[in-house]
Amino acid sequence: MVSRVTDDYEAMVTAGCRAVCEPAFWAGYDRSGVQGFYDYFCQLTDYEPKRAAKFGLPHFTWLCINPKESEDVKLADEVLSIIPHFLSRENVLGIGEIGLNKNTRNELKVLEQHIDLAARHDQMILVHTPHLEDKRKGTRLILDALKADSRIKPERVIIDHVEEHTIQMVLDEGFWAGITLYPESKTTPPRAIDMFEVYGGQRVWLNSACDWGRSDPLAVPKTAIEMRRRGHSEETIDALIHGNPVRFLSQNPRFTVR
Amino acid sequence: MTRQQVLDLYFMDARSKLIDIAAFLDRVDRASGDADFRLKAFRQALTELQKDEAIRAKGVLDSLSDPTAEPIEKAPGKGAVGAWPGSH
Numbered sequence: 001m002v003s004r005v006t007d008d009y010e011a012m013v014t015a016g017c018r019a020v021c022e023p024a025f026w027a028g029y030d031r032s033g034v035q036g037f038y039d040y041f042c043q044l045t046d047y048e049p050k051r052a053a054k055f056g057l058p059h060f061t062w063l064c065i066n067p068k069e070s071e072d073v074k075l076a077d078e079v080l081s082i083i084p085h086f087l088s089r090e091n092v093l094g095i096g097e098i099g100l101n102k103n104t105r106n107e108l109k110v111l112e113q114h115i116d117l118a119a120r121h122d123q124m125i126l127v128h129t130p131h132l133e134d135k136r137k138g139t140r141l142i143l144d145a146l147k148a149d150s151r152i153k154p155e156r157v158i159i160d161h162v163e164e165h166t167i168q169m170v171l172d173e174g175f176w177a178g179i180t181l182y183p184e185s186k187t188t189p190p191r192a193i194d195m196f197e198v199y200g201g202q203r204v205w206l207n208s209a210c211d212w213g214r215s216d217p218l219a220v221p222k223t224a225i226e227m228r229r230r231g232h233s234e235e236t237i238d239a240l241i242h243g244n245p246v247r248f249l250s251q252n253p254r255f256t257v258r
Numbered sequence: 259m260t261r262q263q264v265l266d267l268y269f270m271d272a273r274s275k276l277i278d279i280a281a282f283l284d285r286v287d288r289a290s291g292d293a294d295f296r297l298k299a300f301r302q303a304l305t306e307l308q309k310d311e312a313i314r315a316k317g318v319l320d321s322l323s324d325p326t327a328e329p330i331e332k333a334p335g336k337g338a339v340g341a342w343p344g345s346h
Binding site: 068071101102103104105106107108130131132133134135136137140141163164165190191194229230231 | 315
């Protein structure tokens with residue numbers, strides 16, 4: 001996790017986490033050129049797996065140019081051209097986190113290019129949905145873009161950061177829905193469990209954010225504690241927080257957990 | 259869970275957040291100058307809490323969301339502010 005200290009890996013292992021899946025995302029600033037992405041992809045596929053392995057934590061990753069930098073279509077073209085070079089790295093799960101940020105035409109164009117890249121290379125997809133007031137509209141635009149490409153299998157795509165106003169449309173279209181746990185924005189553990197109880201857990205998974213801002217790498221294990229407080233069985237908890245991500249990610253044979 | 263169990267688990271947390279909202283609105287009232295569109299959007303979202311159906315969280319999120327359907331030409335910036343400046 002490029003934005004976190006090594007202690008976070010140790011804490012995750014201590015809390016029972018079995019693997020970490022890190023999407024390519026914004027660095028907190030715009031990279032100045034394609035070489036910055038090349039170095040970043042090397043970090044994600046070489047250095048970070050070794051750092052996590054020191055604590056026995058398998059590290060997997062997703063590659064893309066993130067939506068916050070997709071407004072620059074020339075840069076996006078250059079980054080898209082180097083991604084295939086990294087797809088054969090052993091910890092790469094697919095293309096992500098792609099999606100939209102402010103729902104612009106350029107972002108949408110780059111999203112469609114990523115979808116095409118994933119289809120041509122038979123890659124799974126992790127999708128970032130926009131923040132706050134932009135989420136509902138952006139989620140609809142993303143779903144439409146994915147459904148417009150007949151090569152894309154919804155069961156191999158997870159739409160992340162769903163909330164109460166977007167989860168239904170994601171599940172209705174046959175995709176997996178990711179609920180991202182944050183202390184302030186996105187979803188708290190009680191709300192995540194509410195959504196699980198209302199919409200079911202067939203194609204839902206929970207994930208912790210390990211961001212530059214306030215976020216908690218242990219949010220998933222803490223949500224397990226919250227589920228116990230509500231009286232959910234150990235079997236139900238395990239199916240949601242461990243079984244579901246394993247079931248989704250195992251569609252890529254590279255993904256294994258001990 | 260029974261309603262009693264839900265109250266036992268979550269009432270104090272919800273009470274605390276409710277008072278925080280009340281104190282926030284008081285703070286805004288005491289402050290000087292004009293408020294931007296977010297205050298109106300916030301007050302509008304609060305009306306969702308009075309509805310009878312158990313879809314209030316969705317209602318609040320919808321109320322604060324951009325209701326348009328077409329992509330915009332250019333990003334005004336990278337961030338989001340939590341409310342849509344237009345009228346629903």
